[in-house]
Amino acid sequence: MGNWDWQVFCKNTLDGEVVSGCFGKDGDITYLDWLLSAWGWTLSVAALALIVALAIGSLMGILRTTPDKRLVLLGNVWTELFRNIPLLVQIFLWYHVIPAILTPLRDVPSFVLVVLALGFFTSARIAEQVKAGIQSLPRGQSYAGLAMGLTLPQTYRFVLLPMAFRIVIPPLTSESMNIIKNSSVAFAVSIAEMTMFAMQAQEETSRGIEIYLAVTGLYFVSAFAVNRVMMFVENRVRVPGTYGGK
Template identity: 85%
Template sequence: VLGNAGTELFRNIPLLVQIFLWYHVVPALVPPLKGVPSFVLVVLGLGFFTSARVAEQVKAGIQSLPKGQRYAGLALGLTLPQTYRYVLLPMAMRIVIPPLTSESMNIIKNSAVAFAVSIAEMTMFAMQAQEETSRGIEIYLAVTGLYFISAFAVNRVALVIEKKLRVPGMVGAH
């Protein structure tokens, strides 16, 4: 119940709002966090937002498995944690690789939100470089290219992993 509440909280609050909360509100409410670098606070906000989305995807992957797999693991004498570790999660992870790939690409793109609280990242560097060089189009095209290359690299790595872990007879297997 507590895990579901946390997942729902972090999943349903927009990322920009979470970044502002972590950057401005949380340090005011939790005095020991005032000395924490702002970059760390933004990473926490991005991490909690993404982890809630990943948790839902893994949960959906587990729920998509036939109930008989769980019962089979328990019938073999495995404990429930062992059944999850050795039977359910290996199969579920194969199912959730495609959505986790999308989530990995999203975290790269979502990092651009950090510029809203003055954390230097590619978009902010582009804004600064545009002011200094007056070459906005070229700079923003380069930044767009860097985001594309980063997301494309994640996609290609995930495709290799997905192909390596395919199970014949399962969704996406050839």
């Protein structure tokens, strides 16, 4: 450890001089500034992709449990398509192939394309979890809602989904943590997130141990924070009668 140089984060990225206070001034940036900026990009990609994944994944999971075979087919096609193609390949498809086919996407920032790719990839996994949550409920609940005069959409909204989402919070916790880690593939299309920072900063400073340890620590802190928040939510909304419920 004596050979480690943690002052690398206080160095100016232009001339390598140590900056007092570790934060750059007058337009100059230190490696610490760069790292924190990269962390922000990582969290932004992950948060927006999670919103996309929850919205589309929930919809597809619901469609796969409806009586309409056409909607079931649509949900199944979506799920199988996006979960059976590697994420990195999907990133490249969105960045290189799809804009060549859909020309309006040529002007879309790569940040947006990465969010869509990661969101769609994760939505397939969430669709499977939402489907399992709905199917784990007794059929009597659906019949009871319909018998009370509710329409099928109302039965889903007021009877099935409130219970199903409470059941699937544990796997959603894992997906929320995974999406932070999976955001690292954004470096492949030059998004300035933490993995790209680590690669470039290590090349410039030759301090790979310090750089990669710091990045690893921030990934851990981010995922752990999500885990704690989701566990708090799970404890607050746990279904009575289940393990740990009241």
